[in-house]
Amino acid sequence: xxxxxxIRERFFPHLWCPGCGHGIVxxxxxxxxxxxxxxxxxxxxxxxxxxxxxxxxxxxxxxxxTLHGRALAFATGVKMGRxxxxxxxxxxxxxxxxxxxxxxxxxxxxxxxxxxVVLNNRIYGMTGGQSSPTTPEGDRSTTAxxxxxxxxxxxxxxxxxAGASFVARSTTYHAQETRELLAAAIAHQGFSLVEVxxxxxxxxxxKNQGGDAVAMMKTFKQITAPAGxxxxxxxxxxxxxxxxxQEPRTEYCAAYGELxxxxxxxxx
Amino acid sequence: MPKETIFAQGNEAVVQGALYAGxxxxxxxxxxxxxxxxxxxxxxxxxxxxxFIQMEDELASLCAxxxxxxxxxxxxxxxxxxxxxxxQEALGYAVMAEVPCVxxxxxxxxxxxxxxxxxxxxxxxxxxxxxxxDHAIIALTASNLADVFLMTVEAFNLAETxxxxxxxxxxxxxxxxxxxxxxxxxxxxxxVQRLRTSVPEGTDYHPYxxxxxxxxxxxxxxxxxRFNVTGLVHDMxxxxxxxxxxxxxxLHHLVDKLENRAETLARYQDFFCDDAEVLxxxxxxxxxxxxxxxxxxxxxxxxxxxxxxxxxxPFPAQTVRKYCRGRGHVLVVEMNRGxxxxxxxxxxxxxxxxxxxxxxxxxxxxxxxIMQVLHVVLGKGV
Amino acid sequence: METTRIVFSGSGGQGVITAAIILGEAAALHEGLxxxxxxxxxxxxxxxATRADVVISQHPIRYPKVISPHVLVCLTQEAYNKYSxxxxxxxxxxxxxxxVTPAKKSDARQVALPMYQxxxxxxxxPVVFNICMLGALVGLTSxxxxxxxxxxxxxxxxxxxxxxNQRALELGGELASSVR
Numbered sequence: 001x002x003x004x005x006x007i008r009e010r011f012f013p014h015l016w017c018p019g020c021g022h023g024i025v026x027x028x029x030x031x032x033x034x035x036x037x038x039x040x041x042x043x044x045x046x047x048x049x050x051x052x053x054x055x056x057x058x059x060x061x062x063x064x065x066t067l068h069g070r071a072l073a074f075a076t077g078v079k080m081g082r083x084x085x086x087x088x089x090x091x092x093x094x095x096x097x098x099x100x101x102x103x104x105x106x107x108x109x110x111x112x113x114x115x116x117v118v119l120n121n122r123i124y125g126m127t128g129g130q131s132s133p134t135t136p137e138g139d140r141s142t143t144a145x146x147x148x149x150x151x152x153x154x155x156x157x158x159x160x161x162a163g164a165s166f167v168a169r170s171t172t173y174h175a176q177e178t179r180e181l182l183a184a185a186i187a188h189q190g191f192s193l194v195e196v197x198x199x200x201x202x203x204x205x206x207k208n209q210g211g212d213a214v215a216m217m218k219t220f221k222q223i224t225a226p227a228g229x230x231x232x233x234x235x236x237x238x239x240x241x242x243x244x245x246q247e248p249r250t251e252y253c254a255a256y257g258e259l260x261x262x263x264x265x266x267x268x
Numbered sequence: 269m270p271k272e273t274i275f276a277q278g279n280e281a282v283v284q285g286a287l288y289a290g291x292x293x294x295x296x297x298x299x300x301x302x303x304x305x306x307x308x309x310x311x312x313x314x315x316x317x318x319x320f321i322q323m324e325d326e327l328a329s330l331c332a333x334x335x336x337x338x339x340x341x342x343x344x345x346x347x348x349x350x351x352x353x354x355x356q357e358a359l360g361y362a363v364m365a366e367v368p369c370v371x372x373x374x375x376x377x378x379x380x381x382x383x384x385x386x387x388x389x390x391x392x393x394x395x396x397x398x399x400x401x402d403h404a405i406i407a408l409t410a411s412n413l414a415d416v417f418l419m420t421v422e423a424f425n426l427a428e429t430x431x432x433x434x435x436x437x438x439x440x441x442x443x444x445x446x447x448x449x450x451x452x453x454x455x456x457x458x459x460v461q462r463l464r465t466s467v468p469e470g471t472d473y474h475p476y477x478x479x480x481x482x483x484x485x486x487x488x489x490x491x492x493x494r495f496n497v498t499g500l501v502h503d504m505x506x507x508x509x510x511x512x513x514x515x516x517x518x519l520h521h522l523v524d525k526l527e528n529r530a531e532t533l534a535r536y537q538d539f540f541c542d543d544a545e546v547l548x549x550x551x552x553x554x555x556x557x558x559x560x561x562x563x564x565x566x567x568x569x570x571x572x573x574x575x576x577x578x579x580x581x582p583f584p585a586q587t588v589r590k591y592c593r594g595r596g597h598v599l600v601v602e603m604n605r606g607x608x609x610x611x612x613x614x615x616x617x618x619x620x621x622x623x624x625x626x627x628x629x630x631x632x633x634x635x636x637x638i639m640q641v642l643h644v645v646l647g648k649g650v
Numbered sequence: 651m652e653t654t655r656i657v658f659s660g661s662g663g664q665g666v667i668t669a670a671i672i673l674g675e676a677a678a679l680h681e682g683l684x685x686x687x688x689x690x691x692x693x694x695x696x697x698x699a700t701r702a703d704v705v706i707s708q709h710p711i712r713y714p715k716v717i718s719p720h721v722l723v724c725l726t727q728e729a730y731n732k733y734s735x736x737x738x739x740x741x742x743x744x745x746x747x748x749x750v751t752p753a754k755k756s757d758a759r760q761v762a763l764p765m766y767q768x769x770x771x772x773x774x775x776p777v778v779f780n781i782c783m784l785g786a787l788v789g790l791t792s793x794x795x796x797x798x799x800x801x802x803x804x805x806x807x808x809x810x811x812x813x814x815n816q817r818a819l820e821l822g823g824e825l826a827s828s829v830r
Contacts, residue, residue: 062489065498073328077335080319082490106324263315275675445714446687448678560712
């Protein structure tokens with residue numbers, strides 16, 4: 001595996017904090033792209049705002065760093081413009097579940113062939129540790145000094161409910177699994193969402209006695225189990241990992257291309 | 269040879285102009301009084317091999333337009349009122365990332381939901397300053413269908429030439445009014461195509477390095493050059509920078525590329541101005557009432573003329589100053605609380621002679637409304 | 651022909667705006683005249699008083715709305731109550747004799763025609779009421795040639811409905827000739 005060619009090395013060292021899980025996800029992502037044999041010129045990576053959004057800058061693809069929560073809307077235009085390109089959208093939990101929640105559910109509903117990678121560290125890291133819609137109830141942040149009062153979003157269920165045709169989840173502890181799930185998501189014809197639990201020792205960990213990066217990753221191991229496994233069946237409180245939704249559904253660009261062919265005789 | 273003559277609404281003239289200019293992609297969200305643009309394009313674009321998508325809101329619509337433009341397509345959205353407010357975040361992105369695109373705003377009464385089916389021109393300053401931060405913008409307008417068509421083509425041409433979003437600032441009356449439109453044949457109106465880089469594969473391409481003539485050749489996403497696009501202050505490669513010198517240079521470039529060309533970008537028409545002692549300055553549908561009054565009063569011997577502006581931003585201050593020079597009275601005619609009136613006052617050598625005839629109650633301003641103000645201005649009483 | 655200003659008024663769903671568009675198109679595309687059509691939208695798309703304006707002239711038309719119409723058409727009582735006062739002295743006021751009871755004397759020449767009744771009796775479909783009204787209007791005013799009007803109708807109406815539209819147009823013309 002030669003993934004170094006996907007990296008813009010002149011921008012290293014990256015700006016993520018020591019112990020941050022985002023680098024593991026980035027590594028899994030380039031591994032997934034490599035395993036699919038995609039050339040750099042046929043991949044577009046589009047992000048929103050936050051720690052996760054800095055990923056495209058480090059990757060030698062066509063890259064775009066957009067507005068908070070709006071990456072999927074930009075990606076929709078790119079994909080409609082060039083349906084042949086592979087469009088990957090790294091997002092944070094704030095991007096996906098808060099300010100961009102509406103764009104997420106509509107992208108899932110349309111089933112445009114985009115891959116949303118949600119790096120869920122359950123906190124706003126870039127701005128110093130404020131709550132996000134995935135901060136667990138009762139946990140602390142700079143904007144929830146007495147603990148979060150509102151329940152958190154389950155992104156997998158949100159995507160499933162909105163009609164996403166491929167939904168998966170993993171964690172930074174399970175780097176190999178993350179790479180495989182990302183590859184499956186990118187290969188899927190239609191909208192795919194992969195949630196990756198990623199540790200933020202700097203803010204989330206420190207505010208909630210999560211320990212250092214290693215301790216937080218070990219926690220990911222303890223609180224999750226593969227979907228369909230005996231452990232998962234025995235303990236419904238565990239978070240399931242793996243491919244959680246996978247169903248063939250008409251992809252939007254394909255349907256639109258068909259319409260154009262019918263009406264105009266143009267080949268897409 | 270004209271292609272076709274139709275009896276159509278202003279909103280359809282926008283569609284015809286956009287298709288003439290080579291529109292490939294439209295993303296939008298329906299809102300009165302611009303909805304017909306989306307409706308007609310939903311039908312026509314797939315027939316022409318283009319792409320139409322109805323997005324979840326106006327902000328997403330402009331985001332999608334920007335994304336499509338980066339793949340090399342000519343892209344547009346259209347909206348009104350609150351929809352234009354929602355687009356401001358993405359508009360700033362298009363300014364900052366220098367992505368060609370066209371945003372049509374068929375103005376209606378505001379603020380907020382205001383009067384959805386009533387005419388107004390209250391978004392003139394929002395077009396200029398709606399998105400945050402120092403920047404420059406191009407905004408064009410028109411008062412009749414022939415000009416709506418031409419200004420739509422021009423909007424695409426200027427967007428491509430200057431790598432900038434261009435706002436087509438229409439209003440409810442022009443958008444919904446029907447009159448004859450002669451659609452020009454191919455080649456009759458100039459259409460500017462995107463300037464793409466001649467840098468070969470394997471050689472460094474700088475998406476934000478201007479050529480000697482100031483233009484920035486583009487490379488499409490999916491092409492042989494990989495680069496970064498961001499809304500952050502960025503260097504000539506498109507990568508974020510906190511360097512004050514980079515920030516200073518970028519801000520200068522973004523503003524100067526349009527403001528320094530204000531007179532080149534000025535599109536305007538004059539009517540009976542040579543010997544006019546009273547000069548009306550107007551734009552959009554209000555200019556129709558102004559011209560009605562000018563023709564009516566000229567027939568009775570009054571020395572009155574009209575300067576109709578088609579470019580509102582960058583404001584053609586030198587042109588306006590020249591036209592105002594030596595007039596007894598200048599009357600700005602618009603349907604807002606004096607948004608362009610202030611610009612004319614700033615430009616004129618004798619701002620105390622610049623008056624305002626306006627309406628902002630949802631009622632279309634008439635020649636009689638303007639005449640009433642003119643009577644007062646001329647000291648003839650009400 | 652100098653300038654003629656026409657206001658159509660009625661309720662949403664009566665085809666008042668369509669009628670205005672057809673008249674404007676007939677003048678602009680088939681008679682070489684200038685025509686501008688505008689409309690004011692009520693708060694509802696259906697019901698309420700709807701108004702559509704047409705200006706027809708051999709000269710360029712600047713002000714696109716109608717202040718004092720040469721021809722005013724009122725197809726409902728509500729529209730009559732709201733707009734009958736704007737007609738100009740010497741102008742023409744056309745009302746439907748079944749749907750509108752004129753309340754006051756008008757400065758305009760008032761013509762009441764049983765258009766709705768005639769359409770229902772002869773065709774049985776109220777959808778062509780507006781076309782019958784156009785036939786009567788053109789019969790009374792000769793604003794455009796009946797052929798021009800028919801060409802404009804054809805461009806707006808699905809082929810399956812052309813026959814009843816043609817009959818409605820003729821019916822309007824006959825009603826007009828009865829009072830001419």
